[in-house]
Amino acid sequence: MANAQRIMTLYDVPMWESIERRKMALPRCSACGTFRYPPGPICAECNALDYEWAEVSGNGTILSWVVFHRQYFDDHPQPYNAIAVRLAEGPIVVSNLVGDEPDGSWIGERVTITYRRHLDRLQHAFTLQNQKSTQLNRGEDA
């Protein structure tokens, strides 16, 4: 087994640098305003090439979630969750829910971005907007 690796294309590098600054940014189309995820060289909506890096609000809604009961990576002991979040800016990102978990279904829960230390990097995770406890970011580098 091994640790999980990031995909680091030319266009991913600035995104991970922005996550390291705790201000996740994505390429935003200069012509139509569509955000690109994963970051890439062209707008899939209008095929404009120009873009600027724009910080995301960090607000989103859970579209779906899973719980892994098998270990695939050294750095992810099971069980652990993964969520698909629809960001307010449009794209869907996959991340982890940390802190309180909803009772029952997670779908439709509103979440906010946070950043936590993982090995040698920061990476994003999300917390429920309506936290049940005050120990929000236990175990995090928030």
Added chain:
Amino acid sequence: MKPVGMIAKAASVIGIGQTDWPGDHARVRAAQKPHDSYGYAAQAFVGALADAGISRDQIDGLIVGPTTAYERVGELLGLDVRWGGQADAMLGVMEACMAIASGQAEVVALVYGNDQRSALVNYGGADAQGGGAFLSYVYHAPWGFTSQGALYALMARRYMEERGMSQAELGEVAVAQRMAAARNPAALMRKPITIDDYLASPFICEPLHIFDYCLINDGGVALIVAEAGKAERIGRAPVPIHGIARHDLNRGATSLEPRLTDYYQPAQKTVGEAVFNMASLGPQDMDALQIYDSFSLHIPLALEGYGYCKPGEAGKFMREHGISLARGLPVNTGGGHLSESYMQGWNHQIEAVRQVRGEAGERQVPDCRHVHYSSDVAGKAVSIIYGR
């Protein structure tokens, strides 16, 4: 009605072959290495040629599966051809039909071998396969999100909640396909299971249980596809291909947009209209379905996407109408990837041919005239209709 398009009924399957899936699986589990991918491909090819009853010299086209090199397979089999290529099962059949319809080839061998089990191929983790073709298979790894099973688990969770399918209803897939495998001497997993067995089985990536996952085993499959007129002249029991269609959803693929919003069903709807139109047939004419089932979820999605039931009713359809050899619309009559063999769609093709020929033994669907094959791997929907 006359079929539509130049590839409708342009070609027929005249030969099928497969390796000894259960025997080789037992040998691999006993730490032996019976063959490599090329050895499995070679065995399947020899079987298909014998089944067709033709000589190698009559082959003038070659399609090789994605797990072996095109040239090396051609070299091993001694095949110099005037047309060829490398493709997965569904696109391989499609390309063979197109080559035949356009006069580039007359008799095409399609050959697949895969030693994925003995070669310890991983579909999840740091060395997960498929990232070169599908970025979604590897892009989300930093969050521990890996394996195609997880992609389908994420899709299943939302689908089940939004469309109202229960875990027990999803379990109908694994139970029905195991029933089929129990009647199939070439299947790996033949011990019948119940819905209770399914519900009690461990989760791999929740909400998917281990019985929702395909097997991983070594093996090979081959088909011989010939121009329809020639097939009638030289073939023992030609099975015409009545229609083939394809539609690919690429937009938003890595961020899982088409997977999580419409469950790939817009692609299936488009493909369904095209393939049924081409064949001048409809869902009501299909006697059995073969659905690419890397995971059980493919089955309810296809039932809805192709109009076998209404959107949101697949769970009820599977539970009340049935999808087994015992009742309803038989799906994956050999056991599919879940219980027969994980030949990445190739075993579905030869099962469809066998059913139309009426040579499926204990698992034969009575008076099977038409079989619909469907796959929607990573939102790339393909349908093929085999018939008399």
